[in-house]
Amino acid sequence: MKLKNVVFDCGQVLVHFEPSYMVGVYVNDPDDKAMLEKVIFDRLYWDRLDMGTISNEETVNEIKKRIPERLWDAAEKIYYNWIYNIPEIEGMRELINDLKIRHGVKVFLLSNISKYFAAHACELEILKNFDGLVMSATIGIVKPSYEIFHYLCKTYNLKPEETIFVDDRRDNIEGAEKYGIRGYLFDGDAKKLREYLETVL
DSSP states (O other), X not given: OOOOEXXXXXXXXXXXOOHHHHHHTTOOOHHHHHHHHHHHTOHHHHHHHHHTOSOHHHHHHHHHTXXXXXXXXXXXXXXXXXXXXXXXXXXXXXXXXXXXXTSOOEEEEEEOOOHHHHHHGGGOGGGTTOSEEEEHHHHTOOTTOHHHHHHHHHHHTOOGGGEEEEESOHHHHHHHHHHTOEEEEOOXXXXXXXXXXXXXX
């Protein structure tokens, strides 16, 4: 059956999510950079952010407890501006445009991501032509659970057998495949992804 829908993860698929880069935009000292990267992007907070169970204010307050007061301002700038410091992965925007225009397929986002990102997602150029966005924190379900793929398909009336999911994590791909969605493990090479999709669309 012909594939009609391409679903993308966000970080490391559409954009570079690199804590060292995001911290380096605001901080130069190597020791301070290492500390802030470790604390601000600790999965202790980000797993809860992805689930939508911790607020921005709570996260920042918890971060401040673990760093010197002299770094509080820098930590706030990094936290509240990381969404503007995620460069697009080369070739992905062009690929998305071609999928829609040349192949007539629909494109969707399925990402474990915070409510803060969800509130600002419309500001990202690469997402502006997407047909639908599913972000974990807004629904309280995270990949690779069966439920999040069910939510995606039910919400946008997608047939799993007509859908492919592109993600950089094998466990997420396996979750999609258990639901009946074809998976593609992305390695950062947009050209290789394009060549693969040409064979299945």
